[in-house]
Amino acid sequence: MFTPEMILAILPEISLLVLVGVILVVDLSISKERKGILAWLTVGGLALTFVLTFLLSRPGDETELWGGMIRHDWLAYIFNLVFLFGAGITALFAIGWEQVGKRGEFYILLLTSTLGMSLMSAAGDLIMLFLAIETASIPLYVLAGFMTKDEKSPEAGFKYLLFGAMTTAVMLYGFTLLYGFSGGETNIYELAANIQAGELPVLVSLGTLLLVLVGFGFKVSMVPFHFWAPDVYEGAPTPVAGFLSTASKAAGFAVMIRFLLVIFPAANIPQWVIVIGVISVLSMALGNTLALAQKNIKRLLAYSSIAHAGYVLMGVAAAAHTSLGVTSVVYYLIVYLVTSLAAFGVVAIVWHTTGSDDVSAYDGLSRRSPMLAVAMLVAFLSLAGVPPFGGFIAKVLVIASAVDADLIWLAVLGVLNAIIGLYYYLIVLKHVYLFRSDEDETPIKVARPHAVALTICIISIIILGVVLAPWFEWTSFAADAIF
Amino acid sequence: MQDFPILTIIVLLPLLSGVVLFFLPGDRKQLIYRWALATGLIEFLLSIVVYIGYDIDGDRYQFIDKFDWLPDLGISYYVAVDGISAPLILLTGIVIFTGVIISQRIDDRPREFFAFLFILATGVFGVFASLDMFALFFFYEIAVFPMYLLISIWGWKETREYAAMKLTLYLFIGSVIALVGGLALYFEAGLGTFDMLQLESFKFSPEFQKLWFPFVFIGFAVLGGIWPFHNWSPDGHVAAPTAVSMFHAGVLMKLGAFAALRVGIMLLPEGAQFHLPWIILLTLVNVVYGAYIAMVQKDFKYVIGFSSVSHMGLVFMGFATLTEDGFIGAGVQMVSHGVMTALFFAVVGLIYDQAHTRQIDELGGMAKKMPFVAGAFIIGGLVSMGMPGFSGFIAEFPIFMGVWQSHPWIAIAAVISIVITAAYVIRIVGSVFFGEMPEKFEGHVHDISRSEKLALGVLCLVLVGIGIFPSVIVPMVESGVQHVMTLLGGV
Numbered sequence: 025m026f027t028p029e030m031i032l033a034i035l036p037e038i039s040l041l042v043l044v045g046v047i048l049v050v051d052l053s054i055s056k057e058r059k060g061i062l063a064w065l066t067v068g069g070l071a072l073t074f075v076l077t078f079l080l081s082r083p084g085d086e087t088e089l090w091g092g093m094i095r096h097d098w099l100a101y102i103f104n105l106v107f108l109f110g111a112g113i114t115a116l117f118a119i120g121w122e123q124v125g126k127r128g129e130f131y132i133l134l135l136t137s138t139l140g141m142s143l144m145s146a147a148g149d150l151i152m153l154f155l156a157i158e159t160a161s162i163p164l165y166v167l168a169g170f171m172t173k174d175e176k177s178p179e180a181g182f183k184y185l186l187f188g189a190m191t192t193a194v195m196l197y198g199f200t201l202l203y204g205f206s207g208g209e210t211n212i213y214e215l216a217a218n219i220q221a222g223e224l225p226v227l228v229s230l231g232t233l234l235l236v237l238v239g240f241g242f243k244v245s246m247v248p249f250h251f252w253a254p255d256v257y258e259g260a261p262t263p264v265a266g267f268l269s270t271a272s273k274a275a276g277f278a279v280m281i282r283f284l285l286v287i288f289p290a291a292n293i294p295q296w297v298i299v300i301g302v303i304s305v306l307s308m309a310l311g312n313t314l315a316l317a318q319k320n321i322k323r324l325l326a327y328s329s330i331a332h333a334g335y336v337l338m339g340v341a342a343a344a345h346t347s348l349g350v351t352s353v354v355y356y357l358i359v360y361l362v363t364s365l366a367a368f369g370v371v372a373i374v375w376h377t378t379g380s381d382d383v384s385a386y387d388g389l390s391r392r393s394p395m396l397a398v399a400m401l402v403a404f405l406s407l408a409g410v411p412p413f414g415g416f417i418a419k420v421l422v423i424a425s426a427v428d429a430d431l432i433w434l435a436v437l438g439v440l441n442a443i444i445g446l447y448y449y450l451i452v453l454k455h456v457y458l459f460r461s462d463e464d465e466t467p468i469k470v471a472r473p474h475a476v477a478l479t480i481c482i483i484s485i486i487i488l489g490v491v492l493a494p495w496f497e498w499t500s501f502a503a504d505a506i507f
Numbered sequence: 508m509q510d511f512p513i514l515t516i517i518v519l520l521p522l523l524s525g526v527v528l529f530f531l532p533g534d535r536k537q538l539i540y541r542w543a544l545a546t547g548l549i550e551f552l553l554s555i556v557v558y559i560g561y562d563i564d565g566d567r568y569q570f571i572d573k574f575d576w577l578p579d580l581g582i583s584y585y586v587a588v589d590g591i592s593a594p595l596i597l598l599t600g601i602v603i604f605t606g607v608i609i610s611q612r613i614d615d616r617p618r619e620f621f622a623f624l625f626i627l628a629t630g631v632f633g634v635f636a637s638l639d640m641f642a643l644f645f646f647y648e649i650a651v652f653p654m655y656l657l658i659s660i661w662g663w664k665e666t667r668e669y670a671a672m673k674l675t676l677y678l679f680i681g682s683v684i685a686l687v688g689g690l691a692l693y694f695e696a697g698l699g700t701f702d703m704l705q706l707e708s709f710k711f712s713p714e715f716q717k718l719w720f721p722f723v724f725i726g727f728a729v730l731g732g733i734w735p736f737h738n739w740s741p742d743g744h745v746a747a748p749t750a751v752s753m754f755h756a757g758v759l760m761k762l763g764a765f766a767a768l769r770v771g772i773m774l775l776p777e778g779a780q781f782h783l784p785w786i787i788l789l790t791l792v793n794v795v796y797g798a799y800i801a802m803v804q805k806d807f808k809y810v811i812g813f814s815s816v817s818h819m820g821l822v823f824m825g826f827a828t829l830t831e832d833g834f835i836g837a838g839v840q841m842v843s844h845g846v847m848t849a850l851f852f853a854v855v856g857l858i859y860d861q862a863h864t865r866q867i868d869e870l871g872g873m874a875k876k877m878p879f880v881a882g883a884f885i886i887g888g889l890v891s892m893g894m895p896g897f898s899g900f901i902a903e904f905p906i907f908m909g910v911w912q913s914h915p916w917i918a919i920a921a922v923i924s925i926v927i928t929a930a931y932v933i934r935i936v937g938s939v940f941f942g943e944m945p946e947k948f949e950g951h952v953h954d955i956s957r958s959e960k961l962a963l964g965v966l967c968l969v970l971v972g973i974g975i976f977p978s979v980i981v982p983m984v985e986s987g988v989q990h991v992m993t994l995l996g997g998v
Binding site: 095191390391394395398409410412416420422424427428432435436439440441442443446450454455457492493496497500 | 517520529533575576577578579580582602616641644645648649652655656659668675676679680683684685686691693694792910
């Protein structure tokens with residue numbers, strides 16, 4: 025039976041699709057000089073979608089819609105907003121980017137990928153889920169290789185594609201096993217009930233879980249599926265790298281927590297908590313230690329992004345035992361989204377003036393542009409987990425959830441890793457504030473749209489770190505919504 | 508009176524002022540300095556109001572401000588002062604005010620300098636005033652990170668990068684270890700609140716207390732410079748610019764001691780009783796070894812840096828006695844040492860600014876050119892030696908009484924430090940301020956400005972004032988300590 029709620033549930037998706045159509049038409053019908061308008065159209069459309077989703081699409085009592093294909097719950101709702109926000113900021117940073125921001129395809133691909141992510145977080149069915157993952161991923165492969173005249177970008181795109189195809193295939197194999205074990209069920213929640221009733225041997229379910237985890241692990245760039253991240257981030261256009269490290273990662277985690285908690289509840293298969301815990305420690309340790317040695321800021325952020333996947337996994341492991349786990353994961357991802365977008369934003373802005381992504385290109389930044397330096401300070405300190413920024417609250421929450429779940433070893437290893445993280449973030453800030461360069465006198469120009477995007481991110485970082493109650497309440501709704 | 512949120516203003520005003528600074532034009536250095544001075548002065552006056560307004564016979568916690576921050580987890584913004592923290596608020600007010608005056612000559616990006624200094628001040632005030640454990644951690648970390656920038660940008664060129672990073676990493680490791688301990692406390696109690704007054708009344712099991720006390724206590728004590736985790740402190744102090752050394756040795760190290768007391772000893776009293784008897788040995792090393800190392804330094808500023816390690820050891824030793832006298836002494840020592848060491852670093856900074864060297868054997872005869880500075884240093888030196896009539900005596904005498912009651916042998920060993928202290932203070936006074944002045948200083952070493960005299964004067968006044976009228980502080984600290992003693996089982 026058709027109800028208006030069914031439309032409201034997929035309002036963001038509909039709106040994104042319309043937007044894609046509009047951009048496509050406008051792109052064909054305007055002259056080359058006026059392509060700049062496409063960016064503003066995208067940003068405006070995304071902002072409108074964000075507001076509409078925020079106001080109208082709030083989940084009601086009925087969570088299973090469209091024949092079980094779509095879950096219209098708080099988890100999906102919050103992640104939808106997160107993706108829309110991320111796409112909007114990314115589009116703003118892409119404005120003025122010679123080979124990127126003036127081409128309509130860029131925005132179409134970005135929006136399509138966002139559409140896929142929205143569906144990923146809301147998918148309630150294996151088939152839907154797989155289609156959503158592909159819709160989100162394929163445009164990203166193209167986006168990563170978007171600068172065809174560049175040396176590194178096509179390589180990045182191709183590398184990303186190969187890794188992605190490989191891991192997706194393994195994940196799909198896991199899906200088919202689930203389908204078989206559950207007696208031909210595709211709906212995630214019914215499938216879960218069947219599997220639990222079927223009393224599968226632990227090894228078999230754990231094996232299936234690991235297969236599926238390969239696909240998700242690739243999306244969130246956790247060890248040992250992280251190899252693509254540094255190369256792809258380095259080669260991809262910077263706004264795209266920012267999008268990859270935030271929205272795409274968040275989408276992966278959204279799917280992962282729903283999948284793990286629903287299909288493999290820890291009551292049946294407690295082993296995965298250890299598996300995730302170990303992966304978490306490995307991701308943190310490897311990401312942080314390799315980041316120490318990086319000279320290129322995008323590679324540094326890539327390794328730090330691997331480490332952050334590790335912190336989030338801490339919350340995922342804890343989620344098996346405490347609802348604080350999912351809450352902390354969602355909070356962390358929101359904070360990480362705004363923080364990392366700001367960091368990549370600064371990188372993009374500096375690149376426009378200096379043409380370099382080396383850490384040494386940041387020498388004297390505080391003299392060349394004091395405000396940009398402050399923005400960078402805020403973003404990096406938030407990444408390091410320093411108050412009063414969002415990163416601190418996020419880190420405390422994941423550590424708290426680990427302590428709550430009696431995973432003290434994980435919490436201790438987590439905080440020690442945070443120290444290593446602090447070290448290399450401070451090294452970068454040293455370049456910004458301490459070192460001088462020959463070009464101290466030439467200011468760095470910040471274009472208006474970039475300044476706007478950066479300001480939004482910085483304000484969000486501070487708000488997420490200081491005003492806690494409303495966001496925490498929302499994220500805890502998401503935690504309740506999974507079951 | 509209670510309706511006026513004076514503590515909240517004290518805590519948040521520096522932060523706001525720091526943010527405003529970022530928007531002032533960077534080249535208007537006079538304007539920036541005046542703005543900073545005004546903020547410092549207001550903080551100083553407000554902290555005096557709190558100190559005087561604190562009623563010793565009144566409630567245990569006064570000037571309470573509280574509102575919910577994250578009710579789902581029982582986190583609230585909850586500030587108040589008791590008899591131990593009220594003097595520390597005053598101390599911070601004094602040091603921020605005098606520190607701004609001493610920083611008048613900062614020429615490289617003063618806007619950023621004062622902004623970071625004020626953000627640091629917010630963290631410090633916040634820790635001293637917080638009654639909510641989460642808020643305490645929040646402010647604690649705010650207080651730590653600006654140090655990195657302050658030292659590495661405006662510090663002494665030779666060692667600043669190394670020292671700043673070392674300091675920051677040490678302190679963060681300490682604080683995150685303590686954080687894990689704090690979270691364990693929160694979940695173990697299961698009260699769903701970070702309110703430390705409620706956590707105090709929860710009886711943690713002895714095993715739990717014994718397990719977690721070292722995490723929390725040592726984690727915080729790193730910032731207090733406890734041996735063997737003191738190593739960051741002399742390097743950090745020496746590399747830091749004058750005002751930051753003052754702030755750091757004067758106030759920040761107290762933060763570590765204070766948080767170790769509030770979260771460690773007060774929430775886990777049985778753990779404290781179990782572990783402190785061996786921790787007192789660490790503090791003994793602090794006291795004696797710190798003083799000894801100070802004696803053999805060639806660099807004036809390193810002498811002061813190591814003397815801080817030695818004196819902070821006395822604070823922890825006072826805690827570790829678990830006696831009322833010991834706690835009172837430690838409470839007074841925090842203030843006395845804070846002011847004294849701020850004075851020392853100010854003196855070192857003023858001399859270095861003009862003489863461009865800190866090597867003790869290169870300096871000499873400074874008293875002729877800077878009589879006021881010499882006088883101030885001698886007062887500080889007498890405090891440092893624990894001479895009666897100065898605040899050091901009021902602080903150290905009870906500590907030694909406490910140690911004598913609980914560990915007589917340690918008291919005997921620790922008293923040696925006073926002799927060593929006297930030796931290095933007299934050595935500095937003799938070779939830096941008196942004797943022949945080398946010719947190379949002729950001409951460019953002048954007396955200090957009037958506002959700098961004012962800063963030194965304020966610091967000296969406090970040291971002498973406490974020494975002559977101990978009743979301005981001791982009863983207040985005593986009122987706070989009484990509660991600690993009840994938690995420890997009314998020894």
